[in-house]
Amino acid sequence: MTPTDDRQLPSALAAVAAITFDYADGEGVDFEPYPAFWSADETTEWIRAWTGNRGLTGEEWRVFGMDGTGGQGAFWLTRLNRPLSDQPIVFLGSEGETGAVARDLHSFLWLLADGMGPYEAINPRQRDRAPRPNPELAAIAERFAPAARQSAATVISLAIEEFPAFDEMIKERCR
Template identity: 55%
Template structure:
């Protein structure tokens, strides 16, 4: 298996380093990876999730999971699916608002109440930082 890990864009890496409010199971249920899952692991996971051995998931960049093993796209361990954000910038705002991938899927109307995070808000509002990093 080839290890072709790619580094996370700096804003995403920095946001994940801030940490999450886990609140003994009542907070964010997300375990970020230090970098994107490599192509071999992504292909193995994608084939298992879809049941299609011909797919390789090469268009996906997996960067974390919830406590049950559901991966952040969001494709849950029990078959749940959801669009978390249309781009990196929107994902950073999701984190700043106190949501992780599972919470965004489970509480689409933002019924989940966690405080916003000042450092994550700062990361999300850094002018040009996110746009410049998306293509990296």
């Protein structure tokens, strides 16, 4: 990937970014998607500040949204030679929370459609809440990932199962 083509939001994520998320006083989804990925420089600055590790670069991350506290949702580019949409989505919170959110973009769309965002997916007190389907986000998921339909609980469970060491990997990079 070149710096120009890997900083373009996939069409599905651009459609999500056009939706206004309703936090609903803690009952909704605490997520604000960005209209574009952060630049390479912004991403490097962020991961260095988040980990305290000046040796890191932002090349393995594509940051695309945040929660109300400043925690970031991002693609984690860990699957070699696979397109961006096949990469896992993770969350790095403002207070040190981390976690795998979804195995790929298609799964992430269904997580959102079921009324769950990145922060809610990694927060044990939030992830077991009852689904709160969002018709606008469900329409996006139907349009871009009709064969990938899953409940938020399944999306989260599969992400944790595939990436059980994500939290430890991040902690090892912290200084």
